[in-house]
Amino acid sequence: MREQMNIVIVGHVDHGKSTLVGRLLADTHAIDPAKIIKIRNLCDQQGKAFELSFLLDALEAEQAQGITIDSARCFFPGETRDYLIIDAPGHIEFLKNMITGAARAEAAILLIDAAEGVRENSRRHGYLLSLLGIRQIVVVVSKMDRVGFSAETFTQICDEYRAFLAQLDVFPAAFIPVSAMDGDNVVTRSERALWYEGPTVLEAMDGFRKAPQPEDLPLRLPVQDVYRFNRLGDDRRIIAGRVTQGSLRPGDEVVFSPSGKRTRILRIEAFSALEPESVGAGRSTGLTMTEEIYVQRGDVMAHVDSAPRVSNRLEANVFWLGRQPLRLGKTYKLKLATYSGLCEVEEIRKVVDASELSSSTGRERVERHEVAEVVLRLRRPLACDLSHEATDTSRFVLVDGYDLAGGGIVRGVLETQDDDPLAKWTTEAGDIDRPLREQKRGHRAVLLIIHDDLERTGQALAAALEESLWGHHHEVFRLAFASDDLHKLGGGRLELRSTSYAVVATLLNAGQIVIATVPWADDFTHHESLGLPGLEMVPKLQVRFGPDDRLSDGRLSDDHLSLDPAAEPRAQHDAVKRRLSEHLRSA
């Protein structure tokens, strides 16, 4: 099995990135000769000189305008390993595509046109590479044929750019004078720059080192999902996720953050493979635990002696790509590893122009393509690490509306501040606990949530259910949650929070079947568990009007039922009652 190295090529627009990649492919004979002929014919047809860059710039618009619009990937086999070359666009308009390409790379080649020298995007790309955590960099000074392979010009560019990168703590492995058009110092050594003794581009690429898999670092496994495919006759409750660093084995005592719950790993589950003895960094896996504790997507699993940080206020560096500026006080969705939640921009401390490294303070907005130091306040605490401690659990993105609008790294965490002091209340119940009450009543306490539609048929359904259950001597209590401020929930999830939660929890602990109607939330993640810490073992059934309960088979703890809105009320009532009765009886 050959090793593969991902390398991104970045730099200012028109400085010759695609031509360099085309040259690498042509001179290492990695390309189908038929493809070169196809491109040659195409150039002839359009009355253009043959362009190596067309090998990469495959899109029609790219060839028409002679620029790279989106990052392309191409493979080529080197002497000792395979390369995946990511050709990133240099035009400022396509910075988001450059970042997309660079974020997949392990090393970078940064191009500077010898005739043009260090330009705005040479600097901006250098800055972004450092934010993206790419430390292995080679600088190629391209189009040396245009300056007669002048050693002086080359040295001047190197000095200027080296000084710039040093401010970012980035130190390139080499500076290489190249003519990609003619092939000098790409794969073969140049006869025209005899003063240069360093490596060719291919040699420099062979010199990039593979980052070691971070198996020796503290364990992190962000929980991606929890599966129980019981409708398919599978009783395992499997916690699924990818080990981002460290390693784990059965018997390990682990803690889930932010909840702080502990348990032990029982088994590593696998399909069509022997049960592995351990799982290390990078692998996607599935685990069963010795106890069925409640965990949810976004929790981070770690060994008990090295848990991540937990906070709801983050100090972060962000780069902004959104069409609308990032605004002080505005709410965005933050996604870090598998966590996803709303956050507010509490403070914009400093805005940096990435192409100049000049900064300004006192700003209320961060414009597209700017970089800023900010404080973000989350609605719900998250588990994370700082950027110098761990990679995957310190990087996040911000979503504005439907679009990913920025990325960032966590530089620090601040003391958690609670917006809602009621959330801090704790209560302790008496000795006659829920199981005792359930035994006496002959049925379980169940939480039934009805996501009401706009016509309020949910309310009518809830009332009918309450009446019939009561009629059958069940302990039942109906609540209708409503809000005039529904619009304020915006893109956020509807959650049972604070006071509502306390009421529901108390009723459930008193052995009641709680029927709660909540306003229909269109974007409510359809198979999201309600959570409710402390009530993991209470069966929960969520009912909504609309199609599809297909996914409910794989979900943990919460059962879901979708009703046909057009069905008769009686049929809806019976469907819910049938499903509910399974939970009332369950052990």
Added chain:
Amino acid sequence: MDNLDRLEAQSVYILREAYKNFKNLCMLWSIGKDSTVMLWLARKAFFGHVPFPLVHIDTSYKIQSMVEYRDRMVKEWNLSIIFGQNEAALAEGMNHQRGRLNCCASLKTQALKSTLDGTGTRYRVMPDGTYTIEPNKEPYTGVIVGARGDEEGSRSKERYFSPRGVDNDWNLDDQPPELWNQFKTDFAPGTHIRIHPILDWSEINIWEYIEREGIPIIPLYFDQGDGRRYRSIGCAPCTSSVASCAKTTEDILVELRNTNVAERAGRAQDQEDPHAMEKLRRDGYM
């Protein structure tokens, strides 16, 4: 961890993200090697289960043994399969002689669109081999596709999670950023997301993995004794076999390591226009 382990871990991660985030999710299964590897990866991701339907577009011109293989696997792997066709165009006699790209647009792109959005009839393959009409007509909002970046130019510019507009169109001049395994899972009503779990795999990786895992791939890929095999499979009139004596995955790997002929060289529709695939894909082709 070797390169295949890394590819597998990433594909499994993507499949699980898709399953978590999409209410109406399906996976396109072309019966070919790539989407069969993807199906195997799904069974790994979900511990032997495939918790969403597979969708197959039947142009009626598929090589016959593809349909037989499909219906056999439904039973063996306990799969849920939906297929759809452009019935109007077939009734009216559409075929490749009316222009290959025209035929692809009609029998593949249009059939795919109407099967995905539920306006076309969806058929379900039953375990006993019979077909019934699927009652669920909800549009699929997440569509898992086995496209690979190294197949041709426009695919190399794809995202793992790639939005499609109301008309199934792909706006590749303005694709969303994608970094650090944070994918586009928020989208406007009427639009959907194409999910590409094996985007980073090369043709060789696919065969290395088939070999390592012992995946039962359709035999068309192997020389059955006449010195020819298929390197890429599709509709019979537009897919040609290549001269090859490769009878095992091992033989195929040896062959691939010593060629630089493009994989899709046997696919006639690609040769019709220099940007054929880009044009088809902009309009919703897989």
